[in-house]
Amino acid sequence: MSRAETTRRASRPGRAGIRDVAAAAGVSITTVSDALNGKGRLPDATRRHVREVADRLGYRPSAAARTLRTGKSGLIGLTVTTYGDEPFTFTEFAYFAEMARAATSAALARGYALVILPATSRHDVWSNVALDGTVVIDPSDHDPVVTELVRQGLPVVSDGRPAGSLPVTAWVDNDHEAAVLGILDHLADAGARRIGLLTGTSTDTYTHLSTTAYLHWCERVGQDPVYESYPAHDPCAGAVAADRLLARPDRPDAVYGLFDPNGTDLLAAARRYGLRVPDDLLLVCCSESTVYATTEPPITTLSLKPRRIGTAVVQLLIDAIENLDSDLPVEQVIPTELIVRTSSQRRPPRTTVSPPRSPEEG
Amino acid sequence: MSRAETTRRASRPGRAGIRDVAAAAGVSITTVSDALNGKGRLPDATRRHVREVADRLGYRPSAAARTLRTGKSGLIGLTVTTYGDEPFTFTEFAYFAEMARAATSAALARGYALVILPATSRHDVWSNVALDGTVVIDPSDHDPVVTELVRQGLPVVSDGRPAGSLPVTAWVDNDHEAAVLGILDHLADAGARRIGLLTGTSTDTYTHLSTTAYLHWCERVGQDPVYESYPAHDPCAGAVAADRLLARPDRPDAVYGLFDPNGTDLLAAARRYGLRVPDDLLLVCCSESTVYATTEPPITTLSLKPRRIGTAVVQLLIDAIENLDSDLPVEQVIPTELIVRTSSQRRPPRTTVSPPRSPEEG
């Protein structure tokens, strides 16, 4: 048995190559490639014939060979900065899930697939996958992964305004200052006299911008800041911090929590101290979770619109990849949405959550 | 300018190839490849020299070329059957997020990366990425994607026992029958006389097995089945179905909900009908969400242990990829965990007002 024959057998028993199709169709490799890719100038008869033979043989072009030849893999990296070994953070489950879902959908609609990659700069994994570009969620200052990627000439789009002078291709973010100010005004309008904040100890942009906006607002209206910080990546610390905030001698009569689980944590803490919501305590938290629509009482939430962010990030990245130098701004701000429910209204004008059927009076 | 020179310039301005390293180090391409991959027989001096030159040039081997040559891409597909255009379903957010996180970690630890792919058989995306294998979550009966993948000779491991004779390489699942029977016994022990079920209309294995286990249990203990079905993919339909279940003339005094949001939906419905939990209504639902630890009252949940499932699925898949024909069973059953809280206990053993405590670990 000749060597060529051996390697031909060993390649893939079930997979047919382009030259098998060419042989079976009685044409050349070029004709097969052109027929299947819609290139070249071929009569429809040949095109149909080749397509039919390829279908019959179950031909699937090798993605690796195509990538090597064209330089495009159709793969987009998706990475999240983490506080541990996990590939994405715990406290942002609903946000991350919705954002990733939207990003995946948007990518697939344009023929790309998403690869989940760790934020650590482990070269062995990053260099083993051919990427056309990368989406980075909440990049830290001077992120080594980002700088390495742009050094390789790959476009990088970040969810979250990059801190420092991180050389990203584009970024998408909410206007966090405006969101916080809007919530504080909303709570003040509802009658709050002393508004507290439940915030984080980490140094990411979201936490930083939101906290400073709160401090500025306090300074403007002449209120002493009342806030508690905790490590947001720790799922247990939130409940403790919520309890601490309501145990203070200068207990606030309204609280805004920056992170998803703060709503239930604050609600539980309020119950422990006998505080009625919203009568004794107004509550708002930033969350994408739908459970806050059916809690007792329903809790007002701020949505960062992760679906729109995920879609926008991917669109910007693919535009950069395909060099559609669109005149779209490379910085895109997505508006937030305040979903007002009972917990932030002293006098609920009407039931915001209509029951599915005519309820009996409890 | 010659053609060769043109294409050489056009390849990648910033990227150095293996032959650039060879030229800079004064050795051949083979020596560079052997030195960097630890193959061949080279003196340590040469090996170190080549490594140093490669680092200095910022050399990163082309993943596409390596994949083409070796036939291994280091990529694992991750796909979920869906009920719409979205890449993964809405009602299983927490489960999917945790499972995907564990799967990503396990894959990265072994040098693989995960690619999110749609369950639709759109060849243009699937064939554009070179996969070494695929993880399929909840494959439907006679899934066309799975059969196509195994036809190509790729290993496929499913989360969820495959229905029918789906030719997967291996699968991991919980013992859903035992889990449901355990919950029903638990509720009966707590004093339930008529246990209702909130289930789904779809035909996936989880829903099917759980529902038939419920029916068998009812038959065994001589209780008339009381259940409502709804399309689980519709986030609004759950609340309606929960309301419907509690509005029945044969209203159950205990309910098990098969899906994640059922807990809050049932709790809200109970409040509308003036039912106290757990005094008038015992509640259990299947969920991975941590919010049920702090609801009023805390709700007993069944955890399917998505982290262990995600890890096991990836380990089995990579074992199959690397042909470590381990004598591990290709069918692996992960035990579930019932996290008993106030909602399923008639006589709470201790005070319901509990200090903030650390949430259960998954």
Next chain:
DNA sequence: TGACCATGCAGAAACGTGCCTGTCAACGAC
């Protein structure tokens, strides 16, 4: 009728690696 052009296809050069084979020198054993 020859020049010219559009059509329909084939040949072959890359893309960047991994690895098999081969060469050359040194060296000890007979």
Next chain:
DNA sequence: GTCGTTGACAGGCACGTTTCTGCATGGTCA
């Protein structure tokens, strides 16, 4: 002195595409 052996490298093929170039053929027009 020759021969097998071993170390240390170089040459070159193959992976499976895409695509540039080129070569026939047949029709059209000056």
